[in-house]
Amino acid sequence: MLLWLIFFTSGWTLIDGSEVEQDFMWHLRKIPRVVSERTFYLSSPTFEADARMVVNRVCGIECQKELPAPGLSELEDSLSYETVFENGTRTLTRVKVQGLVLEPTQNSTPKEAAVRRKRQVYGTDSRFSILDKRFLTNFPFNTAVKLSTGCSGILISPNHVLTAAHCVHDGKDYVKGSKKLRVGLLKMRKKGGGKKRRVSKRSKREAEASDQREGTKVSLQERPTRRGRRVAEGKPSFQWTRVKNTYIPKGWTRGAGGDAALDYDYALLELKRAHKKKYMELGVSPAIKKMPGGMIHFSGFDNDRADQLVYRFCSVSDESSDLLYQYCDAESGSTGSGIYLRLKEPDKKHWKRKIIAVYSGHQWVDVHGVQKDYNVAVRITPLKYAQICLWIHGNDANCAYG
Numbered sequence: 165m166l167l168w169l170i171f172f173t174s175g176w177t178l179i180d181g182s183e184v185e186q187d188f189m190w191h192l193r194k195i196p197r198v199v200s201e202r203t204f205y206l207s208s209p210t211f212e213a214d215a216r217m218v219v220n221r222v223c224g225i226e227c228q229k230e231l232p233a234p235g236l237s238e239l240e241d242s243l244s245y246e247t248v249f250e251n252g253t254r255t256l257t258r259v260k261v262q263g264l265v266l267e268p269t270q271n272s273t274p275k276e277a278a279v280r281r282k283r284q285v286y287g288t289d290s291r292f293s294i295l296d297k298r299f300l301t302n303f304p305f306n307t308a309v310k311l312s313t314g315c316s317g318i319l320i321s322p323n324h325v326l327t328a329a330h331c332v333h334d335g336k337d338y339v340k341g342s343k344k345l346r347v348g349l350l351k352m353r354k355k356g357g358g359k360k361r362r363v364s365k366r367s368k369r370e371a372e373a374s375d376q377r378e379g380t381k382v383s384l385q386e387r388p389t390r391r392g393r394r395v396a397e398g399k400p401s402f403q404w405t406r407v408k409n410t411y412i413p414k415g416w417t418r419g420a421g422g423d424a425a426l427d428y429d430y431a432l433l434e435l436k437r438a439h440k441k442k443y444m445e446l447g448v449s450p451a452i453k454k455m456p457g458g459m460i461h462f463s464g465f466d467n468d469r470a471d472q473l474v475y476r477f478c479s480v481s482d483e484s485s486d487l488l489y490q491y492c493d494a495e496s497g498s499t500g501s502g503i504y505l506r507l508k509e510p511d512k513k514h515w516k517r518k519i520i521a522v523y524s525g526h527q528w529v530d531v532h533g534v535q536k537d538y539n540v541a542v543r544i545t546p547l548k549y550a551q552i553c554l555w556i557h558g559n560d561a562n563c564a565y566g
């Protein structure tokens with residue numbers, strides 16, 4: 165509650181135009197270039213991995229603090245990527261990184277982690293099922309999608325979905341079901357041309373509560389009209405679209421023993437058919453202290469709430485250059501969700517949501533020999549921004565700033 169107040173208050177401070185203002189803006193910066201160097205064919209994958217992957221050894225934040233920062237060639241190797249085409253063939257593209265200033269490793273002081281709990285829902289479940297159809301099919305909630313392998317994802321272009329790499333690949337092989345991968349968008353099945361109907365008070369309250377807590381002043385454009393609105397009848401259902409190409413960073417598949425690197429747990433799916441919905445743009449993840457209230461938001465399809473879109477927000481507990489640790493309530497099924505923030509545009513007129521991380525799920529992390537559990541998200545760093553931008557556009561012409 166306190167965090168929410170801070171968050172909400174800061175939002176107003178912003179509108180007042182105080183000096184805090186600078187802190188909650190999308191600062192566009194020059195992005196290093198990630199360019200394709202060479203592409204060659206690999207043997208076709210067998211698609212035999214079990215979708216229920218267990219990551220055995222994960223180098224989390226504590227482990228990273230003891231590692232030297234990766235050098236340029238290591239980064240280039242990790243950012244090289246595999247593409248799997250619809251016909252089952254696979255290529256590896258080697259990339260070069262240009263214009264990168266290697267920063268010295270940040271020596272952040274190790275923090276005492278929060279009390280360990282062996283659950284993915286921490287304390288009171290603070291997730292909201294979005295039941296109101298008007299919210300479900302409108303921005304930002306409409307950007308959340310379900311994958312046929314059971315994960316979630318987010319629309320980041322007219323025909324691209326960002327998700328977690330583990331949703332399609334276990335570090336060694338592509339998972340069963342990823343060969344014929346589909347993406348499900350929620351839509352209203354229309355019956356009888358949409359007669360006027362009452363929306364239940366409860367679902368309306370829930371959607372409104374979530375909307376408020378998100379700290380949003382939803383613009384008129386985004387907010388569906390409250391009264392006299394014709395609501396399409398029927399239940400929300402998924403409209404499934406085939407995936408044409410799948411991109412995963414080599415960093416995810418690199419480990420000789422199949423030890424997937426958590427830092428690279430993200431993948432891009434190219435849809436066969438473009439959707440016509442509003443999507444959410446990608447942004448570079450700011451530091452926790454530059455996030456209003458230190459809060460992040462995401463929506464996905466948690467397994468324990470069949471086919472319901474579940475929204476939540478929480479504060480981030482710890483960060484490394486590539487990861488965010490948090491105790492957002494989440495069950496499996498929501499992994500792969502896009503984590504977003506709402507900050508001001510540099511022109512100071514608009515608030516804008518951008519995706520700054522991918523929810524990777526619940527992970528056990530070795531902290532000085534002790535296993536601790538966290539919910540982990542993979543941040544969009546400038547290099548990852550450049551790489552995903554390259555995947556979307558096929559070249560880096562549109563990827564200079566992010």
Ligand SMILES: *[C@@H]1O[C@H](CO)[C@@H](O)[C@H](O)[C@H]1NC(C)=O
Nearest residue numbers: 248249250251252253254409
């Ligand atoms: C599979 O699709 C890719 C991309 O469209 C194409 O380059 C490749 O030649 C195809 N391979 C086969 C065996 O059809």
